[in-house]
Amino acid sequence: MRETEVVVVGGGPTGMTVAGDLARAGRSVVLLERWPRRHPGSRAFATMPRTLEVLDSRLADGPAGGRSVTDALLEHGTTVPRVNLWPGAAVRLGDLDSPHPYVLVAPQTVVDELLEQRARAEGVTVVRGSEVVGLVQDADGVTVTTAGDTSWRAPYVVAADGAHSTVRRLLGADFPGREVLSSVVLADVRLAHPPATEGLTLGTTPEVFGFLAPYGDGRYRSMTWDRRRQLPDDAPVEDDDVAGVLDRAMGRPVGAHDISGRSRFHCEERQVTRYRHARVFLAGDAAHVHSPMGGQGMNTGIQDAANLAWKLDAALAGADDSVLESYHAERHPIGRRVLRQSGAMMRAVTLHPRPARALRNAVSGRLLAWRPFGDLVAGSFSGVGLRYGRRRGDHPLVGTNAATIPLATGTxxxxxxxxxxxxxxxxxxxxxxxxxxxxxxxxxxxxxxxxxxxxxxxxxxxxxxxxxxxxxxxxxxxxxxxxxxxx
Structure with missing residues (x-):
């Protein structure tokens, strides 16, 4: 049996972030990933301002590096300062109190590559092609068994193995919720007639929606949905599922062509009741899944990881168990809020009755144009407005984001x-x-x-x-x- 201090299961952005943070703190970490190579698919495409702040405090090339993960990401994507919703409504990020008042549009494959590069440079042992088949925990630690009968023993395990988490199943943890949207299509496209407005663009009718995010190199990530064409996830994606739906959703021909990276998926709203199960901790999609509206999935997982890693390090150094308990106490409410926000946005986008859509357009446009409300929505959407609870008697700043504290030198x-x-x-x-x-x-x-x-x-x-x-x-x-x- 091989021993380490923490076993992380799952090599996506969440797993690589928590593993890299623990290794940076001097901990021995093994990351087990069932895929033999990095997954070539890319579902996420938006890195939010708060996530950019988090990744800016991590070195892309490990201890000897000079650039941050955010610095490296900015070389591979484009920044957009606003999200254009239905007519008259937009979420404006340019006025955020953040060093990064924008969404960075870049394929998740880029994020995956940079976070794995950083984790390896920090000293994480990444074992690919290693599928977890067994998990047993006792008072002193956890034993994880992989296919081929290799066993790992550690005081703690982090399950970051996605929506279909094997670790969650082995724990017998519940995952209550339901399917909320089916037959959503993702693709990468070029456009003969791009949107005139800057930023992320959403178009809707009672029957379809289409979403476009510019990569900055002439390509766009598109997301489309057709109420009248509901197919299983493995059904082929035809050109009309992308180009035709985009034209209808935007109300004019946009001329999508060079369509690649096609996939069809459904989405669910689910969240585990407990993020902690004794010595095993659930993070990212293993703990919560939701509508893709708002692009919150990858971002919420990375922020779960940032919250959890230093607490595991503290526990290994002898901190009180309440430090580990605070992971659930702080992150579960955030996950619940993301489910509700993304779900509300999804339901607003897919409204069918025309009077309801007209009311949506009129009311939301006025509300978002009102600065106090618009700033509140932008802060919540971006993550920079997030704060954790404080105890009675604490200073009002306790639990708030420190990223914008103006230092005399540096950040x-x-x-x-x-x-x-x-x-x-x-x-x-x-x-x-x-x-x-x-x-x-x-x-x-x-x-x-x-x-x-x-x-x-x-x-x-x-x-x-x-x-x-x-x-x-x-x-x-x-x-x-x-x-x-x-x-």
Whole structure:
């Protein structure tokens, strides 16, 4: 039997992110992926602003690299500052309080490649062609068996093996929900007559919808659906399922041609009741699946991974079990919200009665044009408005996103590229904000005044990291080691 500290099952964006983060923290990690080679298909195509912030604090080439994963991604895609919905309605991202106020459109295959490259550079052992067939856990750890009778033993396992998760089945975990949309078609196309408006473009009629996302090189990712042509997932995708439906949805000929990467799929809304099962943790599509509307799937999974990895590292260093419990407490509500948001958008797009569609267009357009509401929707859609709960007595900033704290030198993301907690004092800031302790996933763990001493910050660090916590990175250059407060 082979031993490691964490076994990650599944080599998609979620699995590669959690594995890479753990290896960056110095943990031994084995990632098991049943596909012998990286999957050539690409369903996701939109990397949201909050995910770009997360990936900006990770080095694409491991410890010796100089560029972040986001830097590398930006070389392979195009940025769009708005999402055009039905007539008169658009989600505007350009005014977001984020270093990345846009959606990056790039094939998921690019994200997959960069995250695997980063995980390997950090020291993850990636075992491809390794299908999990058995899982047994006890008080001390988990034994994972793969086809061919190879066994791995670890204190913790992360299941990031997708919507049809083998680990979830072996656990006997429930996955309640239902199918909500069938016969959705994905393809890559070129257009003779592209949309005149900038950004992601959605067109709808009572019978069809069509969605276009520009790659920036003359190609577009298209998503189409025809109410009157509901076929099984394995039915061939004809030219008219793409080109014809796009023309009808956009209300004019767009001339889709050079159609490639065709696939047909259905979507469901499901979420496990518990993200944690003793020493096994579910993340990404293994924990939640939903409508493709809003492009949230890959993004939510990467953010699950960022939340979970540092907590597993802390637990391995002796932190209280409540740190691991906080993974479910923080991420399950976010997954539920994504299900509801993407479901509401899907139902709005596929409305059939014409009076209901007219009302949708009139009301949503006015609401989104009203700045307070439009900004709220953009913050939720992009993920930058996400915050985690705080306890009574905590500073109001606790649980908020720290990505936009203006530092005197550099950025929060750049300062966190080697992992760990980050101490930012008042003198490190360009504004008048308080001192803060930033968690490894980029959220505020503590905020207060440096003049009150370091006790509050140290207590917050100890609560999250346990007695074996190593010093946090402190931006103030003249702070002595015993004043510093983790990996």
């Amino acid at each position: 929060v993301a750049a300062r966190q590229r080697h992992g760990g907690f980050l101490v930012i004092r008042e003198t490190d800031r360009r504004d008048t904000g308080p001192a803060v302790l930033v968690r490894p996933d980029g959220y505020v763990a503590w905020a207060g005044s440096s003049a009150d001493g370091d006790d509050g910050r140290r207590r917050a660090l100890a609560a999250w990291s346990g007695p074996a916590a190593t010093p946090a990175h402190d931006l103030t250059p003249d702070v002595t080691p015993d004043e510093r407060t983790t990996r």
